[in-house]
Amino acid sequence: MPPSQLKRLKASLREQGITGPQKSKKEKKNNRKGDNADQRAKKHAALASIRESFNPFEFKHLARPKKFEVTTNRPQNGKVVLGRPGVSKSQGEELRRKTLLPELHKKNKIGGILDRRIGENDPTMTLDDKMMARFTREQEKKKGVSVFDLEEAEDEFELTHGGQAVQFEAEDDDVKDDYDAASLAGSSDEEAGMLRRKRRRDSDAEGEDDAEGGEDKPERKKSKAEVMKEVIAKSKLHKYERQQAKEDDDELREELDKDLPNVLAALRGHIMKPPPPPPTAAAASTGAPKSNDFSMNADRAALLAGNKTREQADKEYDVRVRQMLQDQRAKPTERTKTEEEKAKEEAKRLKELEEKRLRRMKGEEESESEEDLKEDNDEDEDEEESEADDAKEFGLPSVHQGTRPEGVEDEDDFLMDDDLIATDSEADMSDEEEEDDSEDDALDMDDDDEFLKDVRPESSKPKDTKLDVDGATPGKLAYTYPCPQDPHELVEVLKDVEYSDYPVVIVRIRTIYHPGLASGNKEKLGNFACALVDHISYMASHKAPLAVVEQVIRHIHSLSRTYPVEIATRFRHQLKLLLASNDPTAGDLAILTAIGTIYPTSDHFHQVVTPAITLMARWLGLSTPQGAKDIATGAYLGALCIKYQAISKRYIPELVRYTNLALKSAYTTTDLLKEHTKNLLSMADLWASKSAFYEIFAPSIPILAANNKCKSAHQRLSILLNNATLHRRPLELHHHRPLPIKSNIPKFEENFDPNKHYDPDKDRAEANRLRKEFKREKKGAMRELRKDAHFIAREQLKEKKERDRRYEEKYRRLVAEIQGEEGREKNAYEREKEKRERAKGRS
Structure with missing residues (x-):
């Protein structure tokens, strides 16, 4: 049993020299006097290492040791420390508290105070510059000076237009005569006269001033009313000029319209007759249209003139509409082609049809270029080709x-x-x-x-x-x-x-x-x-x-x-009836024959042919000859199957199976035996190129040999089987010269690192490096997002608990206040009640 944590702690302290045998007071006093900073630092470091060693979650190590020992120049003392989860977590929490928590508190909050003081957000301005700028702005506000005052701020600001300074005083003669009355010739007479009289009075007053003073005085500044009057006069002048130009254009247009009949006559290629004499007053009163009025239809003009009645006009209109409906669209003419061109086009068309049939037989779809070509040719094809295209959509x-x-x-x-x-x-x-x-x-x-x-x-x-x-x-x-x-x-x-x-x-x-x-x-x-x-x-x-x-x-x-759709649907209906009965009649055989005649039987899949051949193979595979009728039906179905597969040459195992059963059957007559033998030889010719020819027809040889009436068929089939055997050769490897094993000098890396991949392909190595880096960054981003989500959840939970705590305190305080007030009122009520009872008892 491993020692306890307390024993391990005492052992660690004893090993580091922090604890030991008990010392006397004199030894302790001497040790304290000789203790310096280095010893204290070593002691704290030892305590920290002991404290970390007793926390199993403080360091992150490999979950299991490496499988193979490797030699490296990196020092490995004990376990390799991969990280400090506790420190990393505390640092991440502190970072999130500084960055993510303020953003969380500011979320969904609007408003705030914006500091718009001069130079407050300008790091280039010093404190003195800020104070000076603010003082200047304050003084301007006190004086009432505006930056848009052109008179007061003349020295400080300069207005420009087009890169040149704007002049406020009339310095040149051209500028001085800007509002001369002579330029207002297009204005109204009254305003022009008023301006001329005003100018005359101003000039007389200036002459008098010159005569009296004898000195040049600056020109008087115009008032706002005078300037506006001059602007209005100029506007009217420009309006008058535009009206004059429009009238000139109208006159020129009328002159051109008068010559329009002559222009139309010249375009038609003949000379116009001289215009008729002007209409008399009687003709003008009737309102008859002019003869040279090209803007009106001749029939309408005749109708308005009274030369034609409304009934006649309606009849003519109906006749013309009927003629327009019966008109055929003209077809473009084509030059006569030579016999060689006709033969070339016919050969090309037949080749394209054969290629399409082969693609249908293999089940391949038409390419986009062929479909586009087909769409382009549809517009130029004649009626027969359009009919063929409609039928071809259903495999016709x-x-x-x-x-x-x-x-x-x-x-x-x-x-x-x-x-x-x-x-x-x-x-x-x-x-x-x-x-x-x-x-x-x-x-x-x-x-x-x-x-x-x-x-x-x-x-x-x-x-x-x-x-x-x-x-x-x-x-x-x-x-x-x-x-x-x-x-x-x-x-x-x-x-x-x-x-x-x-x-x-x-x-x-x-x-x-x-x-x-x-x-x-x-x-x-x-x-x-x-x-x-x-x-x-x-x-x-x-x-x-x-x-x-x-x-x-x-x-x-x-x-x-x-x-094509209606007929194909009806054929499929007949095939459904045959599927339900599973007993082919003469009518069913006629339907199957018609399908083989009308539709292409070589297609890989066809809406009508595929169900038909499936039904025939189903009957041949699941039926056994029970009489002469079944043998005759099987012979006819066999001939139909051979006809269906004459081009595609697909193998039908059910047909071979039923033919062998019919040849061995006792119900087979001479005529039916002849038909089945003929079907067998036709199948042999049809599938002669198959690699499994021997396996298909080998079982038929004993059946034909047992029947004396099939000697010729037996002899022919035997020859075909022998030829197939000769053509079949066992698979062999190519007889190549023995090649030596390729040997290369091994490539050594001087500074080999087992954790590094050495790929000779630079592009592939770079792609793998980027892919690995992307995967690592993605995992790191997802990990950080999860940590952020957990941090937000903890903070929200903490805020919710704080709100709940404040709510509970407020609730308890309110309840206590209410209960205290109720108690006071109750005590007052009791006192008042006792007082009244005492007063009532005394009375």
């Missing part, structure tokens, strides 16, 4: 005229009868309706102008062929049909139409309800396009001819340029 292919392969007909390239679209002579639209349609359908006409130019008749001659009440000629299809807005209406419209006539009916509906013909046709055609998407499934379920279904799909493809 950019279909341009002339880009289709030979032998493939565009769904919009068809011929129509002249009776299908009403010509100009058959149109029964009023002028007001034409104006409304021209405003509402301007954009629609721009969108589908290519479609209209193929279906509009070239001539506007009336036809003899007329329709019956139902709109159909006997023995033929009707020329007009209502625009179906949902699948049920479409089925009702096409219920009496043969499958082969479906394309004709669709073309006529698209022609009659073209967006360029009426304001509400765009919405109708959008709903009609959605109905066609549902009708594909209906036709496939009712075993319609595949050629007709293909033509309907091509029409949907054409409509998707104008209505």
